[in-house]
Amino acid sequence: MTTSAAPSVERNRTIVELRNHVGGRWAVGEGPEFTSTSPHDPDCVVGAGHHASKAQVDTAISDATEQKRPWRRTPIHERAAHLLRAADFLDGEAARWAPVMARESGKPVGECRGELGRAAQILRYHAHQADAPAGLQFASPRAGERILVDHRPVGVVAVISPFNFPVAIPAWKIAPALVYGNTVVWKPPPSVAASADLLMRALEAGGVPPGVVSLVHGEAVIGDHLVSAPGIDAVTFTGSTPVGTAIAAGCAARGVPIQAEMGGKNAAVVLADADLGAAVAAVISGAFRSAGQKCTATSRLVLHSSIADEFLTRLGEAMAVVRVGDPEDEATFLGPLISADARNRVNVAISQAVSRGARVVTGDPLPAGLDGYHCAPVVLEIDSPADELWTEELFGPVLAVLRADDAATALSLANSGPFGLSLAIFARDLGDVLESIAEAGVGMVHINSETAGADPHVPFGGNGLSSLGPREQGAARDFYTTVTTVYLQAAQR
Numbered sequence: 244m245t246t247s248a249a250p251s252v253e254r255n256r257t258i259v260e261l262r263n264h265v266g267g268r269w270a271v272g273e274g275p276e277f278t279s280t281s282p283h284d285p286d287c288v289v290g291a292g293h294h295a296s297k298a299q300v301d302t303a304i305s306d307a308t309e310q311k312r313p314w315r316r317t318p319i320h321e322r323a324a325h326l327l328r329a330a331d332f333l334d335g336e337a338a339r340w341a342p343v344m345a346r347e348s349g350k351p352v353g354e355c356r357g358e359l360g361r362a363a364q365i366l367r368y369h370a371h372q373a374d375a376p377a378g379l380q381f382a383s384p385r386a387g388e389r390i391l392v393d394h395r396p397v398g399v400v401a402v403i404s405p406f407n408f409p410v411a412i413p414a415w416k417i418a419p420a421l422v423y424g425n426t427v428v429w430k431p432p433p434s435v436a437a438s439a440d441l442l443m444r445a446l447e448a449g450g451v452p453p454g455v456v457s458l459v460h461g462e463a464v465i466g467d468h469l470v471s472a473p474g475i476d477a478v479t480f481t482g483s484t485p486v487g488t489a490i491a492a493g494c495a496a497r498g499v500p501i502q503a504e505m506g507g508k509n510a511a512v513v514l515a516d517a518d519l520g521a522a523v524a525a526v527i528s529g530a531f532r533s534a535g536q537k538c539t540a541t542s543r544l545v546l547h548s549s550i551a552d553e554f555l556t557r558l559g560e561a562m563a564v565v566r567v568g569d570p571e572d573e574a575t576f577l578g579p580l581i582s583a584d585a586r587n588r589v590n591v592a593i594s595q596a597v598s599r600g601a602r603v604v605t606g607d608p609l610p611a612g613l614d615g616y617h618c619a620p621v622v623l624e625i626d627s628p629a630d631e632l633w634t635e636e637l638f639g640p641v642l643a644v645l646r647a648d649d650a651a652t653a654l655s656l657a658n659s660g661p662f663g664l665s666l667a668i669f670a671r672d673l674g675d676v677l678e679s680i681a682e683a684g685v686g687m688v689h690i691n692s693e694t695a696g697a698d699p700h701v702p703f704g705g706n707g708l709s710s711l712g713p714r715e716q717g718a719a720r721d722f723y724t725t726v727t728t729v730y731l732q733a734a735q736r
């Protein structure tokens with residue numbers, strides 16, 4: 244086992260030796276031992292190593308602080324070139340690493356290959372920002388003066404990434420941080436530590452200088468230490484709403500900018516004139532890919548009453564494609580949830596909803612022989628938007644259904660609740676579509692496409708308890724830079 248060799252995917256073998264990347268090199272953690280295991284086959288260890296100690300986190304932060312000036316003064320095209328090389332490395336490793344990522348995260352192997360390709364695309368998109376305009380120039384009311392608006396790096400950025408996109412999400416945080424001249428200390432979740440290692444290897448292979456990006460493994464105690472350390476100039480976080488808002492409160496008290504991507508309770512609204520076949524396919528994909536573990540997943544469905552029965556019949560028939568099983572099997576659509584806790588939480592929420600009167604529209608029991616953290620996909624029709632199934636994020640393969648008699652009611656059901664991330668509208672009538680766009684209370688509206696998915700070159704994020712701070716991805720410069728306005732006059736000759 245070395246950290247540079249490609250992993251083996253033989254069953255029942257530890258396949259990745261997990262180290263931290265501190266002090267510009269791979270380093271054995273000085274914290275407790277840990278493993279990442281397969282949620283499909285929990286006895287199967289994927290990665291093994293040690294968490295970082297708090298002292299190692301401090302070393303990573305002081306390295307990042309030392310590198311601030313040299314990295315900031317490196318031309319942006321040179322910084323970008325490292326990302327382009329890292330993208331090539333990821334492309335080269337995708338076929339070998341996708342099964343490892345599937346085993347560790349529970350995400351089906353085809354989705355893992357897709358995510359690795361997407362991560363490379365994200366690195367390239369941000370690298371190409373080197374060619375974008377660097378700032379603005381304004382006219383001055385004074386003769387002989389120009390006013391320039393310059394974008395400067397923020398400094399040392401703490402990156403806290405989630406389990407559900409182990410490579411793509413840290414890529415879309417770290418890539419813009421680096422290209423705009425920041426240095427980074429990154430903590431991924433222990434459950435997907437081996438998959439996270441791949442991105443660190445890519446950045447190393449891309450030649451990012453020692454100490455500019457560090458990787459520290461650990462639980463919340465290490466994350467808390469990192470985000471509250473005095474050397475951190477900005478924090479970017481993706482994860483649960485309670486954790487994100489708590490980190491944001493601490494950051495606000497210290498005047499540290501925060502970008503937090505948190506929960507979602509995203510609705511698909513199917514109006515009377517929709518293409519029902521296309522809507523059924525999009526709802527299945529939005530609700531059940533990644534086992535519903537996306538902040539953008541479709542977890543609410545609002546059906547116009549006139550097509551509701553037909554839609555639910557067609558949805559029930561189409562559920563046959565949602566095959567539950569081993570995420571390394573190409574035929575699997577729905578792998579396990581990330582942990583026993585996650586599975587138990589979802590199963591309890593389903594049985595409580597049923598005991599409150601929810602009607603199971605479709606929901607076959609799990610196939611026999613699955614010993615992991617699997618959860619059968621389920622569609623439940625409920626009576627009221629006050630039901631917890633309508634208001635609380637579950638992060639599992641559970642779709643709650645309500646009916647509405649008109650488009651305005653449908654939209655208000657979709658808008659209800661504390662989140663505001665993504666919304667899908669299925670309709671043909673242009674008036675209904677325009678009205679839905681105008682009234683949508685979300686950061687992203689999809690007309691005739693699923694709630695999940697995001698292109699790297701456009702803003703990503705939401706309203707309410709879904710997001711705090713500037714948008715990610717295509718709007719990344721707003722977070723990863725600060726603006727300096729320069730009043731520029733020549734001295735008298």
Ligand code: UN1
Nearest residue numbers: 504537538539695696697
């Ligand atoms: C997607 O919909 O493909 O944590 C991306 C999440 C989001 C990313 C979703 N921040 O699920």
